[in-house]
Amino acid sequence: MTGKTLYDKIWDLHQVHGDDDASALLYIDRHLVHEVTSPQAFEGLEIAQRPLWRKRSILAVPDHNVPTTGLEQGITDPVARLQVDTLNVNCDKYELTEFKMGDIRQGIVHVIGPEQGATLPGMTVVCGDSHTSTHGAFAALAFGIGTSEVEHVMATQCLIQKKSKNMRVTVTGAVAEGITAKDIVLHIIGEIGTAGGTGCTIEFAGEAITDLSMEGRMTVCNMTIEAGARAGLIACDQTTLAYIEGRPFAPSGETWDQAVEAWSDLHSDEDAIFDREVVIDAADIAPQVTWGTSPEMVCAVSDRIPDPAREPDPIRAGGMRAALDYMGLEANATFDEVRVDKIFIGSCTNSRIEDLRAAAIVLKGRKLADNVKLAMVVPGSGLIKQQAEEEGLDRVFLTAGFEWREPGCSMCLGMNADRLEPGERCASTSNRNFEGRQGQGGRTHLVSPAMAAAAAVKGYFVDVRRLTRGEA
Amino acid sequence: MNRFEKFTGIVAAIDRPNIDTDAIIPKQYLKSIKRSGFGVNLFDDWRYLDPGEPGQDHSQRRINPQFVLNREPYRHAQILLARENFACGSSREHAVWALMDFGIRVVIAPSFADIFYNNSFKNGLLPITLGGVRVDQLFAELDGRRDYQLNVDLERQVVTNTDGIEMAFEIDEFRKYCLLNGLDDIGLTMQKSDLITSFELQYYQKLPWLK
Ligand code: SF4
Numbered sequence: 001m002t003g004k005t006l007y008d009k010i011w012d013l014h015q016v017h018g019d020d021d022a023s024a025l026l027y028i029d030r031h032l033v034h035e036v037t038s039p040q041a042f043e044g045l046e047i048a049q050r051p052l053w054r055k056r057s058i059l060a061v062p063d064h065n066v067p068t069t070g071l072e073q074g075i076t077d078p079v080a081r082l083q084v085d086t087l088n089v090n091c092d093k094y095e096l097t098e099f100k101m102g103d104i105r106q107g108i109v110h111v112i113g114p115e116q117g118a119t120l121p122g123m124t125v126v127c128g129d130s131h132t133s134t135h136g137a138f139a140a141l142a143f144g145i146g147t148s149e150v151e152h153v154m155a156t157q158c159l160i161q162k163k164s165k166n167m168r169v170t171v172t173g174a175v176a177e178g179i180t181a182k183d184i185v186l187h188i189i190g191e192i193g194t195a196g197g198t199g200c201t202i203e204f205a206g207e208a209i210t211d212l213s214m215e216g217r218m219t220v221c222n223m224t225i226e227a228g229a230r231a232g233l234i235a236c237d238q239t240t241l242a243y244i245e246g247r248p249f250a251p252s253g254e255t256w257d258q259a260v261e262a263w264s265d266l267h268s269d270e271d272a273i274f275d276r277e278v279v280i281d282a283a284d285i286a287p288q289v290t291w292g293t294s295p296e297m298v299c300a301v302s303d304r305i306p307d308p309a310r311e312p313d314p315i316r317a318g319g320m321r322a323a324l325d326y327m328g329l330e331a332n333a334t335f336d337e338v339r340v341d342k343i344f345i346g347s348c349t350n351s352r353i354e355d356l357r358a359a360a361i362v363l364k365g366r367k368l369a370d371n372v373k374l375a376m377v378v379p380g381s382g383l384i385k386q387q388a389e390e391e392g393l394d395r396v397f398l399t400a401g402f403e404w405r406e407p408g409c410s411m412c413l414g415m416n417a418d419r420l421e422p423g424e425r426c427a428s429t430s431n432r433n434f435e436g437r438q439g440q441g442g443r444t445h446l447v448s449p450a451m452a453a454a455a456a457v458k459g460y461f462v463d464v465r466r467l468t469r470g471e472a
Numbered sequence: 473m474n475r476f477e478k479f480t481g482i483v484a485a486i487d488r489p490n491i492d493t494d495a496i497i498p499k500q501y502l503k504s505i506k507r508s509g510f511g512v513n514l515f516d517d518w519r520y521l522d523p524g525e526p527g528q529d530h531s532q533r534r535i536n537p538q539f540v541l542n543r544e545p546y547r548h549a550q551i552l553l554a555r556e557n558f559a560c561g562s563s564r565e566h567a568v569w570a571l572m573d574f575g576i577r578v579v580i581a582p583s584f585a586d587i588f589y590n591n592s593f594k595n596g597l598l599p600i601t602l603g604g605v606r607v608d609q610l611f612a613e614l615d616g617r618r619d620y621q622l623n624v625d626l627e628r629q630v631v632t633n634t635d636g637i638e639m640a641f642e643i644d645e646f647r648k649y650c651l652l653n654g655l656d657d658i659g660l661t662m663q664k665s666d667l668i669t670s671f672e673l674q675y676y677q678k679l680p681w682l683k
Contacts, residue, residue: 023646039505146565148594251681
């Protein structure tokens with residue numbers, strides 16, 4: 001018998017029932033809940049008079065709609081307030097654990113799960129949000145679900161699932177200095193495309209991946225969904241254990257030892273067979289910037305903006321033309337000609353302490369360029385904000401001319417007041433550069449925190465390494 | 473959920489790959505705590521020339537006369553034809569609710585984003601995956617024909633054009649069964665609650681730190 005992949009192992013451990021892989025019943029350990037995709041699920045339960053199966057599996061938090069300034073006034077948008085209030089009411093009614101606004105533990109759902117130790121290796125983790133893939137960094141099978149499935153998990157602790165294919169992306173060798181997890185994952189998406197992982201769970205492996213901190217691994221898994229895969233996975237190792245130990249929801253004492261013992265099996269067997277394998281050389285990865293309206297429209301900051309005239313496939317060329325048009329960019333231009341209006345450092349991709357440190361290193365002793373109208377940092381959680389303040393990072397940002405905000409999703413999707421105006425160009429550490437994502441008519445360039453900081457200082461895109469070496 | 477019956481409907485086409493869920497239903501409408509009423513905001517940024525907000529009287533907004541779903545007869549389209557990776561992006565089920573609220577019952581594309589694909593079945597929307605060549609053909613047939621219709625027969629798993637040409641599609645048995653019978657997944661799973669309980673017994677014995 002051949003070995004199993006990490007995905008196969010977690011799947012087998014959670015399969016309650018099902019003789020075929022097409023419609024198996026899969027047990028869910030952790031259910032993260034936020035205000036946008038849950039109200040209709042709670043309502044469904046109520047109408048059908050169904051109780052919740054396992055309340056303690058749920059951890060809830062408002063994040064998408066919360067304001068990032070003026071918290072004293074509460075939420076002024078009545079529609080958004082109703083949604084957050086609805087979450088509060090539902091959590092109180094069903095006695096669920098919720099970190100409400102004002103709680104220092106509140107933050108973006110994918111940031112607080114790991115931060116609290118609520119995401120553990122070998123778990124199945126779901127949330128009504130596509131970036132649930134983030135939690136795969138802990139060797140947990142984590143994926144986004146729709147509202148009907150949220151209701152299904154609440155009522156039964158299970159999901160009816162079809163097993164996906166196994167894919168492995170191996171990034172061999174070490175990355176060059178100054179290359180971050182965000183550059184790695186953007187480069188991967190550029191290589192395999194936004195549909196490259198469709199129908200698959202992607203396991204990330206190789207030295208460049210195992211070298212990453214948990215923060216970096218989360219950035220990589222976070223964007224797995226942008227490669228079309230529902231879930232991303234990274235094997236459990238010492239880095240994983242060191243991150244988890246001592247966190248509030250993590251096991252301790254004797255059960256910790258027991259858990260560590262069990263988790264030692266959470267990697268793919270040597271002889272496991274993957275349906276698809278992609279190998280990428282870490283040495284090829286440069287700082288990345290997206291130029292279009294899909295995360296696969298990405299290139300190195302030193303490259304010229306691609307020319308649709310050189311694309312042989314007419315449908316792709318058409319897509320490129322539409323994207324350049326929307327983005328207000330000329331083919332063959334260089335990135336130092338692309339001037340930015342706003343800077344956003346935040347989102348579940350890049351709002352953790354390591355991200356803020358990386359941006360602060362670049363900003364220290366520097367100021368925003370004149371053409372930058374607004375630059376803001378939105379920490380992923382209240383605890384991260386607190387830690388950053390203890391380290392003095394807030395002073396660095398404020399002195400450079402950034403705004404220092406309260407935690408939430410903020411301008412990642414612009415459901416609250418933080419958004420782009422039509423035609424505005426943003427260097428953003430978030431994960432989606434879709435048309436209108438950060439505000440109608442807004443133009444998003446996805447970059448790493450260090451690259452966003454460099455763009456803030458120069459007013460256009462530049463290889464951050466040139467800046468830190470004093471060449472730009 | 474209603475049973476999915478066979479029907480013949482008008483086809484509207486949007487010739488773009490990677491249509492994302494932000495395009496299908498922009499985020500400002502996700503603030504609703506209901507499942508209905510999203511139809512007027514389906515493809516909001518493409519359908520209207522002015523920005524929209526929830527709660528607004530959308531009949532007063534400036535319509536984009538070029539956009540397919542604003543033109544006759546496509547206002548009554550029940551089938552949407554699109555390119556690969558349809559509905560990529562966020563998990564928002566609102567995308568399915570918006571399509572259905574508008575009147576769309578079937579989406580045909582060469583491929584779909586996973587979460588959207590799942591969400592569709594929970595609401596009685598049928599996503600049909602046809603090969604790229606087939607989809608190219610449909611786009612070509614539809615081009616310039618205002619009355620283009622297709623017949624969709626889930627039972628037999630075929631789509632038929634007005635010339636009687638049949639195109640077969642694949643779908644997994646369980647999903648087909650649920651759609652045809654209008655079955656609620658949760659109800660089906662709850663019939664297995666004994667299995668879940670006994671699974672939990674052995675599971676938490678083995679993994680006590682999760683208890
Ligand atoms: S930060 Fe952005 S991507 Fe992450 S959960 Fe919030 S809205 Fe979604």
